[in-house]
Amino acid sequence: MTAGTRVLDLLDTAPRDEPPRSGADRAQVMIAEVTAISVDGTQVSVSILGADPVQLPATASVWTGVTTAHVLMDPGTGRPVHVLGPATKPLESASTAPPTQGEDPVTVVRTATVTPEWSGTWTAGQGWDRLNVGRYGGRTDLYQGALAGIPRTxxxxxxxxxxxxxxxxxxxxxxxLTGNGSNRGSWTAIIQCADKTPAGPAPSGTTAGVTITGTATAQVDITALAGGLMAGRGLALVGSSYGAVHGTGASMSLALTYEALA
Known part of the structure; x- marks a missing residue:
């Protein structure tokens, strides 16, 4: 056997790099568009390269305002398996050509769940955060109405x-909204956009209302208050009937559907 024949025999027996399965991608991490986020942020729906959205488990992160995410892919099947966290750069799709100069922006519909940055209660004659700081949900609870003749907002x-x-x-x-149980009966929460001031909330504009019983959770459509929310205003409880809701967790969270330019 010649040396040349020996080399050819070795090449014939060398392992071949098998091609990926149908639909697979050699990249283990891709950037995908975020289409929906669960209230607790542990499930995120993403769309990869314009495909139909798929819901995946997600690493705990701050998802507010996030439009793209890093997604871990199965290198064998090419399928997404886990959302690693928010992406720091815009989604770049190989299947979409960049817009030409002068091209009109496109309006897209997105969803987001937004939780409060801060919450508390103003008590007349006492100021902010003086009510039941060691009871129910503590300082972050939102009260409305008067108790013992003292108004609270x-x-x-x-x-x-x-x-x-x-x-x-x-x-x-x-x-x-989730009641904190300070009123075990039924009461009506009245919601209005408001700004925080040293003298208490300064509400104005349209109101919306919903009935809450004890520690039950309720939801109310406040689309009519969207203008105030887009202007950066908060939400106050301005009703006259006494009651309170938690200001953390899912309570006082907003599920938004909105249009944006892309």
Missing amino acids: GLATYGQRITALAASKITRAVLT
Whole structure:
């Protein structure tokens, strides 16, 4: 056997690099568009290269205002398996050509769940955060109405968490409220946009209402208040009937559907 023949025999027996399965991608991490986020942020729906959205488990992260995410792919099947966290750069799709200069922006519909940056209660004659700080949900609970003749007004603020979405229009806004049990009966929460001031909440504009019983959770459509939310205003409880809701967790969170330019 010649040396040349020996080399050819060795090449014939060398392992071949098998091609990926149908639909597979050699990249283990891809950037995908975020289409929906669960209230607790542990499930995120993403769309990869324009495909139909798929819901995946997600690493705990701050998802407010996030539009793209890093997604771990199965290198064998090419399928997404886990959302690693928010992406720091815009989604770049190989299947979509970049817009030419002068091309009109496209309006897209997105969803986001926004939780309060801060919440508390103003008590007349006492100021902020003086009520039941060691009971129920503590300092962050939002109260409304008068107890023992003393008026109280709760407020939740969202900082830049809504304005950072760069929404051109909020088409639907649903507020979730969970009673803290200070009123075990039924009462009506009246919600209004408001600014926080040293003298208490400064509410104005349209109101919305929902009935809450004990520690139950209720939801109310507050799309009519969208203008105030887009302006960076918070939400106050301004009703006359006494009651309170939590200001943390899912309570006082906003499920938003909005339009933005892409």
